[in-house]
Structure formats: structure tokens, C-alpha cells
Amino acid sequence: MAIKTSVKPKIKNCTNYFIVGAFFLVFLIIDLASGGLRNSSSILLTKIAYSIILAVSLNIVVGFLGELSLGHAGFMCVGAYIGCFFENILADIIPSKILLIIAAMIIGGLAAALSGIVIGIPTLRLKGDYLAIATLAFGEIVRTIFKNQAVFGGALGLTTHRYGKSLWIIAFAVVFICLFITQNLMLSKQGRAIKAIRDNEIAARAMGVNVTYYKMVAFVISAFFAGIAGVIYGNLISPVSNTFFDFNYSIEILVMVVLGGMGNITGSILAATVLTFVNVKLTTQLSGDLAALKNLIYALILIVIVVYNNAPALRGLREKLDFFKFVTGLKEKLFKKKPGDSEPPSTASWDKIPTKIDMDALLSTDVTPDKSFEADKSASRRKE
């Protein structure tokens, strides 16, 4: 049997560029036609852009590497503080606004990546829940340190340069770069190694994958983009305050990744866009203690979606209501195959073999005495 060596162009990846591109173009056209967007719209668009960057970059660690990180806001914090600090210094040297923000993004991203290495070396040996709690600890440590440095403005926060209305265009340019790097990484040899670690770490190690190295690669790239998102945030809002980057914000990013589907970049983009939109709209509509209503709605959506998507008892319902299956079923009905069409060869598809048997899931299913089994036994006894 000939082994296919050519890789089909992935249509999935084009979808992501298309979605973001179309979104961007629509607003660009509105911007040009109406002579400038409203201030609130440009802020909303910038927030959506940096949320997408955060969600996609966290997806590298949570979705593709399969490790839970609860400290993503910590990396964003490092990027925002360091990037904007150097932006303030470089403002006198670099006259161009665009060059200045690009320099700040590179510095902020590198600082976050460096902190990713520093925190990754000790903590990436840990697994699962322990890694999650260590990253949570990292986020809180970073915040406390920046809070107490007079150079970074102390508890009041660091006063930064605001970029102005057109920040959203730059933010979306970064979204494209982030998508390009993430998607190509995941199609490359490195990406396959990262996914292999997620599917079965021991097997990956046995196949010669340098697990520590690739975990670090995923972690550092993720931190780098979080740092850049931090710089965008710093150019949107001044002063940059440490309270923004608390544990709850890390959770908010994680929620985007989980709702969008882990390991699904399109999902991350959509979830980040919708959640940010809902968040901003609800925050502006509801004031005072009614703002709690926002969190209430948010929490209910979260619980319902996660329970619906994951509850073992609802598997039947899920299959019945599966939208994609419905669409393919409709397609099959509409375009019935002609009898002349050749059937695909019935060779075993090697990539479908489950590599990992989830023993915990098997063991934790309820063992209730099977009625039919009892009936069988009594029937056979009667025969005897």
C-alpha cells in the first residue's frame, strides 16, 4: 500500500484567517466610510483582539499540550508592565508611534517568554493539578512583586502611553501573526510532538520525543503572546494596575478556551469574541450591584454548557442534537451517492486506534447489578 506523503491543504486553517479577516474588514470599511469609529467601538474591538490572542495562546498549553495553566494573566502582567515601562523610556528615542509600540510589544513579549522559561524550568516537572496550582502561584507572585515596586508605580499602577483610536488595527495585525505562528506550529514536527505529549506522555517519551523541551516550547510561545497582549492592554488603558491581572482573569481566559473547545483554534476565536462582547456590553449596561447580574449570567452559561457537553448521562441527547451530524446527514440526503462512485478502500485507518484507555473513566462508572444478568443466571439454573 502506498503511503500518502502529500499533506492536503488544511481548509480548517483558512477558515480562521477568513473569520478574523472578514470581521476585521467589516469594521475597517465602517471605519473608513463613517470617518472613524466611535471611541467605545474601537475600545471594544481592541479588547476582542487581545482576548483572541490570549485565548489562542492559552490554547497552545491547555488544548494542545494538555496541561492546565491558571497563570496566564501573570504572563500578561509581565508583558504589560515591562513592555510599557520600556515604552515610556523609549518614547523619547523613537519618534514614530508605530515603531514604538512594535518595540514595546517585542520587549514585553520577550520578558513574558523569559518569565515563562524561569517558571517553566521548575514547574514543568509537575503534572496535572499540581502544575495548575503552581502556575496559579506564579500569577499571584508576579502581581505582588509588581505591586510593591515604586519604579512601576506601586499600588496605583504604571502610567502608560495610550496609543489612541487606531490601536485596534494594530491589535488585529497581531492576531493574524499569532494565528499564523500557532497554526503553523501545530502543523509542524514540533506541533505533532506537543500533541503526542498530550495524548500519551509515556508513549511520546518512548518514541523519542524530548518531553521537557517541547513542553517548554509550548509554554514559552504561549507566554510570549500573552506578554504581547499585555502590551496592547497597556496601550489601551492607563494606568496599568496589578489588580486587573488577578486569578479571576486567568480563569476568564481559561473559560474562553474551554467554551470554544480545547485544541480548537476557531472555537477559541469565536468564544473570545462573543464572551468579550457580552462582558463589555453587560458591564456598560448594568451598573452598581446589578453588575453582579453579569457574573450570574456568565456563571450559569458556563455551568450549563460544561455539564451539557461533558455529562456522561447526556451522551444520548448530545448525539441526537449534534449540529454537525445534522448538517452531514442533510448533505447525504440531498446529494445521494451515485452507485458508480467507488467506495473508499476498507483498510484499517491507523490513526483511529485509541492510544490511551482511560482507566479512571472505566473504573469510575457505576457498577449496578445487571438485572438481565441475574435473569440469565436464574434461567440457566432452572435448566440444570
Added chain:
Amino acid sequence: MSFFSTLINGLSLGGIYALIALGYTMVYGIAKMLNFAHGDIIMVGAYAIVTTLGLGLHPLAAIVAAVIVCTLLGIATEAFAYRPLRGASPLAVLITAIGVSYLLQSIAQMIYGSQGIPVTLGAFGAVSVFGTSIQISSLITLGLCVIIMTALTLFVNNTRVGCAMLAVSEDKAAAQLMGINVNAIITLTFAIGSALAAFASTFYLMQIPSASPTLGSMPGIKAFTAAVIGGIGSIPGAMIGGILLGVIEKLALSFPALAPYTTAIEFALLIIILLVKPTGLLGKKRREKV
């Protein structure tokens, strides 16, 4: 403040952390999930105390009310949010727990507002021991925490139900085959953990007399850290971790140079301990099977 009184304050704060950490560690040991909503159960307990005191009842009645409300809440969250997800991926359960946490916080904020409500659980003075003054509330907290933890240890190690809990945490499937009702044990664990959280909220209000919707989140995270330091899943580990963290927090706060970095020191301690002993101080090492 002398070293001695700092130590006593640290021990009593550590007792509170230990009570909360016990809830985390027991639930983790038995249901293998991080119950992020545990911190918010403390907050609900605090509001239960506020409400009962507002009705003009005795502080002891308020404590009883808090215990009842928290226990019921713990059972309810387990039944409605976590039980449907039994057997689902751990991350899904974690996210649901976070959802429950947000839900409780926002409901509390809608009912009571985001401002702190002052609470007085009786006036306690200070007593002079060896020439240093010590808050009586700290001594009460410390003493009651020791009693509660001893009772819990006796309960878990010496009763049939306690043994069943240990068995479920060891091996769920085997415990079920031995005739243990696993679901009932999990419910009981949530009930006990939440009742301990209610006691923790009482002691917390004795030290910091103000109830707010986010009251539980920081003690919750710190107690969770304490549980991990002690080795998550281990009951004595949670006690040691909690007391260690409380003492370190109060000691760090007593030095002006270290005080601003207290939180960073605590979390750095967590990372250092995880590096030296990845399963925590008393955690059991699980052999990895291929």
C-alpha cells in the same frame, strides 16, 4: 508585637486555613476534583451569620445556622453541579466548580451588595500571658480548631463510615465492590467539608469582622495552597500545611521589609515545596503505570 503573640496569631490563622484546607483535601481525596467553590462556601457561611445576627439571635444560634446552611449548600452543589459530571474529564469538573464559585459570589453580591457588612460575634478582650497581650479570640480559635481536627481524625480513623471514606479515596471501584455506597460517601464528604468551612467562616469573622462577597476567595486559594503543601488528599497534611502557612503569613507580616511581599512568599513556598517533594509534605507517591 512580640514574637510570642505573633506566633499565637499565626497558629490561630493557621487553624482557620487548616479547617478550609481539610475541605479541599477530603474532596480531592475522594472525588479527585479541585473544588474551587469551597472558598465561596465560607463566604456563604459568613452571610448566614450576618443574617441570623440581624434577626437578633444569639451568636451561637448564628454559628449553628451557618453550619446548617453550608452543609446543605455543599450537598446541593455536589448533587446539581458535580454529580452529573462524575466520570467526565477533570478539567470539565474544574470549570464547573469555577462556575459555581462565580454563581455564589454574584448571588451574594446581588442580595447583600458589594460593600463589606460589619459583624460582631461578641466582644473578646486581650489577656496577658508572660507579659505579652494576646487576643482571646485567637486563643478560642486555636483551641476550637484543635478540638475539631482531633474529632475529625478520630472520626475518619475509628468509625465504619470514616473507614469507608478512606476506602473510597484509596480505590473507588474496589470500595464499591466491597458494598460501600460510593455516592453517599461522596455526599457525606462534601457535607463534612462544608461544615468545616462554616466553622472556618465563624473564626474568620472573629478575626476580621466584615462580610463581603469576595471574602472567601483569598483564604480559599491560600488554604488550597496549604492543602497542596501538606500533600493533597492527606488529612494530617492539610493540618500541617495550614498551620505552617498561617504562621509564615503572620511572621512575614510582622517584619516591615517583608510585609508587602507576604503573598509572594507564601506562594513561593508552595513552588519550593513542590520542587523538593512534588506530592507535598505528606502526599503519597503514586507509581505511574504504562
